[in-house]
Amino acid sequence: MQLVVLAAGKGKRLRPITETRPKPLVPILDKPLIYWLLKRAKGIGIERSIIVVSYLKEQIINTLSTYINELGVDVKFIDQKEELGTGHALMRASNFIDDDALVIYGDLFINGEVLRKVITRGVKCNKLVISGVEVEKPQHYGVLVIEGDKVMDIVEKPGEQVFSNLVNAGIYYIPHRLLKLLNLIQLSPRGEYELTDLVKIIRNRGEDALLVTIDNKSWMDIGRPWDIIEANKRALQYQLMNRIIKGDLDRHVTIKGPVYIGEGAKVKAGSYIIGPVYISEEAEIGPNAYLRSYTVLGKGSRAGFSVEVKESVIFENVRASHLSYIGDSVVCEHVNLGAGTVIANLRFDNRTVRVMIEGEKVDSGRRKLGAFIGAKVKTGINVSIMPGVKIGSRAVIYPGVTVYRDVPSGAIVKENWK
CATH class of the missing domain: 3.90.550.10 (Spore Coat Polysaccharide Biosynthesis Protein SpsA; Chain A)
Incomplete structure (x- = not known):
């Protein structure tokens, strides 16, 4: 065979x-x-x-x-x-x-x-x-x-x-x-x-x-971006049954439920992790970070001071160093999120989030869904990204911008993107 x-x-x-x-x-x-x-x-x-x-x-x-x-x-x-x-x-x-x-x-x-x-x-x-x-x-x-x-x-x-x-x-x-x-x-x-x-x-x-x-x-x-979130969620549900700690934990770190922490990873004081969560090798958490269930943090990535991550897949070498919220999102490799970057994951009307796929608005079927951020994107301080938005690779979002719709690859966005 x-x-x-x-x-x-x-x-x-x-x-x-x-x-x-x-x-x-x-x-x-x-x-x-x-x-x-x-x-x-x-x-x-x-x-x-x-x-x-x-x-x-x-x-x-x-x-x-x-x-x-x-x-x-x-x-x-x-x-x-x-x-x-x-x-x-x-x-x-x-x-x-x-x-x-x-x-x-x-x-x-x-x-x-x-x-x-x-x-x-x-x-x-x-x-x-x-x-x-x-x-x-x-x-x-x-x-x-x-x-x-x-x-x-x-x-x-x-x-x-x-x-x-x-x-x-x-x-x-x-x-x-x-x-x-x-x-x-x-x-x-x-x-x-x-x-x-x-x-x-x-x-x-x-x-x-x-x-x-x-x-x-x-x-x-795995046909649409949000399927990546669901596939990782299933993998966590079926494959991560126990707590496996290979990295280093500071004092005053709280861990609940099944959590994997890879070799060389560091979890700093005051951080709170609710499993199932997967933290890969050389990743850095905290201080005072909050990782919620069904989060996957890739190799060498950082969820730093007062960063909250919920049900998201973060690829390798991503930097969210301080004061950010990442909810129900996919963040690709080598992204840098400036301080105060917030990814919204819920519409005011509580309707399911729609995402533009090949020129057509597609209903994700998910009431909570954040953003899909391509590789090497940079956001300035206090950037807000609305539910279902896609940001193409190597785009740059200037400080204080609110992103309401998809951003093309390589774009430089200096004012609110509607």
């Missing part, structure tokens, strides 16, 4: 996070998303992996090289070169697949039992197996057309013409004998070779594509 991870996409819906890193490197508990896929696969006995890359491929290759020995896996990288869809990506990898393949989209956060369930069905029947999962908003996915336990078709992003909540979960078992059929996939109206078209090809040959339904509590698609 070989694992094939399709990790070539640009992740445009995750902007500004993916302006400076590919989706597979989005951090979950300070380790890249693709690390967890390889770890789950290794946990059920799959040690050989092929990863198809393209966008920011060097980052993926270089980052994973630091984990391969730890994971004990053999990884081969294939450059898709032209981003022509999931079918094309698997075609590029097929010459290097010498066994049955477990194919996974590279933006999934799942547990090992999901993979085991798909493999068990595939090995038993020696047929194509498609995973399905029920979601609340199926119009954004490929919706499955099923009869009993058979997949008859996959309708990509049907819009408002939704006929089922059961969608393609992005995990396939493909017997080696069927890989040659990939060459029969035709260019779609979207200008891509769609892996999902393999279902029709196989059915036209008189074979069945089988369905395996998986629990949506064991599966997440």
Whole structure:
């Protein structure tokens, strides 16, 4: 059995996070998303992996090289070169697949039992197996057309013409004998070779594509910025059960619940931490900081004097040195938040927060949601950022500015941004 991870996409819906890193490197508990896929696969006995890359491929290759020995896996990288869809990506990898393949989209956060369930069905029947999962908003996915336990078709992003909540979960078992059929996939109206078209090809040959339904509590698609918050929250809920302290604590630090504090991290006097919270290596907390549940603080980051962080994912080397509030937000690497920077996370009318995604206002479904701040952003003192705002990488926000709408990458904002 070989694992094939399709990790070539640009992740445009995750902007500004993916302006400076590919989706597979989005951090979950300070380790890249693709690390967890390889770890789950290794946990059920799959040690050989092929990863198809393209966008920011060097980052993926270089980052994973630091984990391969730890994971004990053999990884081969294939450059898709032209981003022509999931079918094309698997075609590029097929010459290097010498066994049955477990194919996974590279933006999934799942547990090992999901993979085991798909493999068990595939090995038993020696047929194509498609995973399905029920979601609340199926119009954004490929919706499955099923009869009993058979997949008859996959309708990509049907819009408002939704006929089922059961969608393609992005995990396939493909017997080696069927890989040659990939060459029969035709260019779609979207200008891509769609892996999902393999279902029709196989059915036209008189074979069945089988369905395996998986629990949506064991599966997440990291497709929109707030999914990063939810994925880290799930990881904390299911993986951090105890208190693990490897760093240094001053006197008069209060810790409640499960908390991980990595090597070289420092928690200064007066700080208050309510778990589950994950504090990575070399991070610095306090003095008098307040870290609330479901916070993840990346390697080398600082939540300094009188800084409060609630249910947020803060990447590596972020500086929030004094008097800031970060709520329900994602803050990318090397951001510097000036004193008094406040990220609001609640609308006055208590309605759910909407976020601009590729030119369309999308309802996050979350009543509390803060901001998404790209890499190397700088804010001056007393900056206020409204709920659902995205700030592009390398933007500069001058002191005293209130940010009401998205800020483009590299922009310099000197007055209120409405």
